[in-house]
Amino acid sequence: MRNFITPRYYLPALMIFILLLIPLFISSPYILHIMAMVLFWAYLASAWNIVGGFAGQLSLGHGVYVAAGAYVSSLLFANIGLSPWFGMIIGGLVAALLGVIVGYPTLRLRGAYYALATVGFAEGFRVILINTTKIGSWHTGGAEGFLVPLLGDAPQHMQFMSKVPYYYLALVLLLIIVGFSFWLDRSKLGYYLTAIREDEDAALALGINTARAKLIAAALSAFFTGVGGVYYAQLIRYLEPNAIAGAIMSNQIVFLAIVGGRGTVLGPVIGGIFLTIIGEMTRILFDQVMGLHLFLYGIIVVLFVIFKPRGLIELVEKPYEKLVKMLNGRRVEGAS
């Protein structure tokens, strides 16, 4: 029992508590929407991190899984009325299946093959989405995009008029993925993945089935990303192949994870939160000159990458450890 009141436990609990309370103090739907998007991006970056960070296999096509989750759940929802809550599972599974299809032949190879395959697969998937207007009698919208039916307040179908439920939903998703990453980091599979990332030959020599471990990581990552896609579909309610399955989506996910610190539990979360907020801020504050916001965003990112190449996580880790030590010290002092 005594262990649970050390800073190592109550600091994260405090942070989660603050995140839970935020909607009580912020009434602006816009700010809540942005915060939900911030948490959502942090979630996607964390999901990517499973294969891209822990396993060290660069996937440049995660947009495919976002799109798969979004399209599968939305099509089932629009055509047979299946609630997106169930669609989350199915969408995630379809995404995982796609992840296996890309990964199975290429993850046994070394070098850039997996990264190349993900790029090619993503581009192909986008083109298929653009050119398919119907699956059987189900309209997919093709390049014109797919409008998710608006039902107003329908909690059973993951639709809300208020932004508060969307915020909490994003928060829950993020907590799940962080919890999962935390577990993965300390699990047998996690050690396998670390071994593969550090030295694949050595891992093989130790008897690890590297192809299988990588494939599991890829499937898990795709699953979580697909679940994220379902959330996106219900928040934005419009799926456009270029925006959702295109390179911009895929690259953004990678970008957030790498700037935040790939291969760490919280790096992608920090990257997602920081960069999304910076992106939003620069867009609003520097709207007088066309394109200036992207320029400033770029500069901020470049500065971070130059000075903190291992990710933003470096900046947060040390002060956090210090804080924990300090609080620990105080507690011990008080006890004595």
Added chain:
Amino acid sequence: MFIKRNYKIFLLCITVLLVMLIAGCSGGGKSSGEVKEIKIGNILPLSGSAAPVGKIGQQARDMAVEEINAAGGIKSLGGAKIKMIYADSKGDPATGVAEAERLITQERVALITGAYQSGVTLPATEVAERYKVPFVCPVPSEDVITERGFKYVFRLAEKTTWRNREQVRFIQDMAKKFGTPVKTVALIYENTAWGQGAVKGWEKYLKEAGLKIVLKEPYPANSSDLTPVVLKVKQLKPDVIMMCSYVSDAALLTNTFAEHKVKPLAFIGTSGGFADPVYFKTTGDNSEYFFDISTWEPDVNRPFSKEVNEKFKQKYGYPMNAEAVKAYTAMYVIKDALERAGSLDPEAIRKALAETKLTSGVTQMYASEIIFDESGQMVNAPLIISQFRKINGKMERVTVWPEKEARPGWKPVWPFPGWDK
């Protein structure tokens, strides 16, 4: 030492962020009893690949608003001035949604205009509908925008399929006038949202007109060689060839048709690439006698058209295009609605917009009559056909149809005279 310097830069970044955060949070939310200014939010692609068209849309709006404000603002609101707030959608649907949320809940705009791309407009208008804030769309043309039963969305543009409908009408009209029966049509289109929308319209209206589609040929928009497409068309010998293309593929198609001397009764484009100034540069004389559809041309025979275009050219250094004219007109439609609403109550503005009936003033440069139907769709959006003609050694777009809006003294050349000109 290096670490220390690092730390300073980090501190600097954090300070900048904090300042931005505070500045960002303190904006908006002010309100006063008396109406001094009317905030209008505008969502446009101001960065990304569509930034140039976003910019010209912004300039056209600014010019209209300057005129309106200089003429005393909105008189029924005590001469209140219009204040424009621009939001960059980056051409991305999710960003468009976030910006609509911001404009409505932070900036508290009275209404919104935008968003150029249909893909951004669809979800952004849904946000406005949810908050019951009127949304005027001057440009986006995807049919479904005004087919969702929304009450707060008004479109000043034509639907995509209306263009196809007018093209078919034009073909029938020409066939009758010149005694050249048209039976078969080939459709060639780029394979994104736009081309896919066009082909739906063509299929519908060609079928209604009893014309036979002998070829439906989609191609990827960034194709570097369209010879196979052209050869297919040549073999089938359709009476009319209809195209929906971006600029590089429009030029490529035109030049390849010239190379293989394909000779139908007419080539008809669907704006887009054919309306781009670059098209003439890359095709030279090859495009002569091609037809194209649009809603406005610099030479169109409508009141105020020349004057406004001249003023725009003086101000910004280049002429208006159809999108700019729509954006410009939209501001006057909004002004008219605000005058009649006499309040900033969104419901009053919505009602005034729905009751719009503009038959005089500068909006004539776009349409002789502006009214919206139940769905918020402009009735009878004006569509015209122009033909590319060589005048004094330079290619020009000459408005030829319908007759009363044609460039005075010019008539369509039909059928296509062939390549040995």
